[in-house]
Amino acid sequence: MASKFETPEVRKFPVIPKLENSATSHLSPFKSKEEFQSSLGYPGELVENWQEKAIDKMGDLLGKYRSLRVYLDSCIQCGACTDKCHYYQGTKDPNNMPVGRQNLMRGVYRRYFTLPGKYFPKLVGATDLTKEVLDDWYSYYHQCSQCRRCAVFCPIGIDTAEISMAAREVMDSIGVGQKYCNEIIGKVHKIGNNLGLPEPALADTLEGLEEDVLDDTEVDVKFPLDVKDSEVLLVTPSADFFAEPHVDGLIGYAKVFHQAGISWTLSSHASEAANFGMFIGSYDNMKKLAMRIREAALELNVKRIVFGECGHAWRVAYSFLNTLAGPFDFLDPRYPVPQHICEITNGLIDQNVLHFDKSANDDMTLTYHDSCNVARASSMGGIMGGQFTIPRKIIQTVANNFYDMDDETIREKTYCCGGGGGLLTDDLMELRVKGALPRMEALKHLIEEKGVTHMAAICAICKSQFSKVFQYYDLELDQIVSLHQLVSNALIMNKKEV
Amino acid sequence: MSFVTILYAALFYFAATILFVGLAYRVYEYAKIPAPLKIPTPPAPMTQRGVAIRIFREVVFFESLFSATKWTWLFSWIFHLALLLAALRHLKYFTDPVWFWVSSELVQVAGHYAAYLMLAGLLGLFARRVFVDRVRYISSPSDYLILVLIIAIAGSGLMMKWFPSDILAIKLFFVGLLTFNFSELPSDAVLLIHLSLVIALMIIFPYSKLLHAPGLFFSPTRNQVDNARSKRHVADWAKRMESTK
Structure with a gap:
């Protein structure tokens, strides 16, 4: 493990960096252990005939995922994606160019699954699946945050995330798993959330929050847990229960529900919105995790499911939940399943139910970071681009000072925070700091030009990542805020009920 | 029939078989493999009509490439337009008789x-492949x-x-090849070189990255409707994992 590394220089005018071969080949996350692997149904260590098994698994996935097959066949090697990845910009490693990363698998695909690769491997860049290639896979498929920025620019729509997910699934199947993701998934299977926070601890935490909010606002805002027959089941990332600034967002959701008079509950069975099954490309694990939400909704007899602020969780919720755990015909058909907390707040703003004192946020000049999974893998409000307009509209409703970052770095062209896709682990800190570069550059320009002081986000991973890497870029960790923290600050509460 | 005529007739039949059967088989394969999850990228259309418009814009204008890199867009768009012309x-x-618009002076x-x-x-x-270090890095001999x-x-x-x-x-x-009413091919060197190269292109098409042509139409990030919440989407192989709950 590299103990020391340099934070990339923040450039006034970013240019495409020159290649530096193997610049981050030394970066690999800790490998998973037997106990974490087996609880997910994977072998504990590299199996004996791993090469054969891996090729078999690739064949299996090629028959199950059209994306994988079409994307391995269709790349023109045109280079349009080469400068689009934040990890390439921050590390200069050619294997962090999206096509470079894809080619690690494409070479193997060509060798074992195509005619030219079988007979003329050198000609078409086909490679045997050697131990060295496997090591490269492990290293570089864990330097992809599956943010899909490359897929937006590709003339064919090739999505590197599909390939890195498949690669991780192949590696897991031969016993080469990543500790961070697999340990966490095991905890959710067993306990219900990424933190392994059991029901009594969760209940205690929520009670503490109720006291805090009562002290602050003199309003008795509840944080219900496992309350049957509630209107709403709120599923939120477990980081919202304790981490800063996440918890301020959770307080915001609670205040919105309270003020609107919507009964809601959290579930100790489904106390996690995150679904790391997606990061490792495992449909099975993703489905098992998603089923907990269905089970909780049935058990608690709720009418709607609402998700808190979490990027990839919203991707799984918006795009996959109906597929994985549907049909949700037992819920109130008047509402989409599931809904995002921003859709709830936005709807209540439109109905004039919520009222705000915008000046409560006057100590901040804000910008908004589009989280990659929200921006490029979901929507909101049932309108095209709702995932961009709704969060911005909420911020501008609750705060006076708002500016957007450079157009090339927001909306569908947004940059990943650098910690998504199962990379939010300390053993990848160098990668996380370097991968944050494009976002940091855009933010720092706005700080200089407009005097922006804070950046809001609606993703637990983004918030954790920024509060960690800000210090490397001479920013303060509290300069990242939850969107519903802003809502919470400005929301005018009725105090008479106390 | 000269030897050259017989050889090229045979080669064209062979190449056309590889091209059309090969491409049809690829399209069959792509169509058969399910896309188990909804993964459209923004701006994701919410209707089938919207998807058709999106694909049209990608095929005709190379819209995504335009937003990625102007030089590559310019060169490749010009090339593909010229290819069509x-x-x-x-x-x-x-064609015999030649379709009237094909014989028009404009065409x-x-x-x-x-x-x-x-x-x-x-x-x-x-030039881009040779001079841009990133593109040079990803290029294999077959790309050149x-x-x-x-x-x-x-x-x-x-x-x-x-x-001439x-x-x-x-x-x-050529009309003879299509109607099995064979006729002599002039054995001029430049013509035969031109035709040989075309035959080579036809043969490699279904085995190379030229598959990007059908690939675009089967690309889930581009051809899916953004309606996951309102319409349940489950692949056949995933249906077997459904519980009865």
Whole structure:
């Protein structure tokens, strides 16, 4: 493990960096252990005939995922994606160019699954699946945050995330798993959330929050847990229960529900919105995790499911939940399943139910970071681009000072925070700091030009990542805020009920 | 029948079989493999009509590429446009009587100048591959060779302006292939080089990255409707994992 590394220089005018071969080949996350692997149904260590098994698994996935097959066949090697990845910009490693990363698998695909690769491997860049290639896979498929920025620019729509997910699934199947993701998934299977926070601890935490909010606002805002027959089941990332600034967002959701008079509950069975099954490309694990939400909704007899602020969780919720755990015909058909907390707040703003004192946020000049999974893998409000307009509209409703970052770095062209896709682990800190570069550059320009002081986000991973890497870029960790923290600050509460 | 005529007739039948059967088989494979999850990228259309418009814009204008890199877009768009114009001009060799719009001066003149455009676009793409370090890094020999092959096809086609063959005889040869009413192919060197290269291109098509042509239509990030919440989408292999709950 590299103990020391340099934070990339923040450039006034970013240019495409020159290649530096193997610049981050030394970066690999800790490998998973037997106990974490087996609880997910994977072998504990590299199996004996791993090469054969891996090729078999690739064949299996090629028959199950059209994306994988079409994307391995269709790349023109045109280079349009080469400068689009934040990890390439921050590390200069050619294997962090999206096509470079894809080619690690494409070479193997060509060798074992195509005619030219079988007979003329050198000609078409086909490679045997050697131990060295496997090591490269492990290293570089864990330097992809599956943010899909490359897929937006590709003339064919090739999505590197599909390939890195498949690669991780192949590696897991031969016993080469990543500790961070697999340990966490095991905890959710067993306990219900990424933190392994059991029901009594969760209940205690929520009670503490109720006291805090009562002290602050003199309003008795509840944080219900496992309350049957509630209107709403709120599923939120477990980081919202304790981490800063996440918890301020959770307080915001609670205040919105309270003020609107919507009964809601959290579930100790489904106390996690995150679904790391997606990061490792495992449909099975993703489905098992998603089923907990269905089970909780049935058990608690709720009418709607609402998700808190979490990027990839919203991707799984918006795009996959109906597929994985549907049909949700037992819920109130008047509402989409599931809904995002921003859709709830936005709807209540439109109905004039919520009222705000915008000046409560006057100590901040804000910008908004589009989280990659929200921006490029979901929507909101049932309108095209709702995932961009709704969060911005909420911020501008609750705060006076708002500016957007450079157009090339927001909306569908947004940059990943650098910690998504199962990379939010300390053993990848160098990668996380370097991968944050494009976002940091855009933010720092706005700080200089407009005097922006804070950046809001609606993703637990983004918030954790920024509060960690800000210090490397001479920013303060509290300069990242939850969107519903802003809502919470400005929301005018009725105090008479106390 | 001369040996050259028999050889090229056989080669064209062989190449056409590889091209059409190979492509049809690829399309069959792509269509058969399910896309188990909804993964459209923004701006994701919410209707099937919206998807059709999106694909149209990608195919005709290379919209995503335009937003990615202007030079690559310029060179490749020019090349593909020229390819289309040249193909239309060449329809006169396969239709009898020639369709009226193919024989129009517009199509024939545009098809001729397309050769220059095509060369310009291809040379630009080649230069990019050689001079941009990122593109050089990802290029394998086949990436250069395919460009060289198409440059040679355009070049040899253009050369026929100065080394003309009997156009009517060429046409009779190709119409003969289509109607099994065989006719002699002129054995002029430049013509035979041009045709040999085209045969090579036809053969490699279903085995190479030229599959990006059908691939675009099967790309889930581009061809899916953004309606996951309102319409349940489950692949056949995933249905087997459904519990009865």
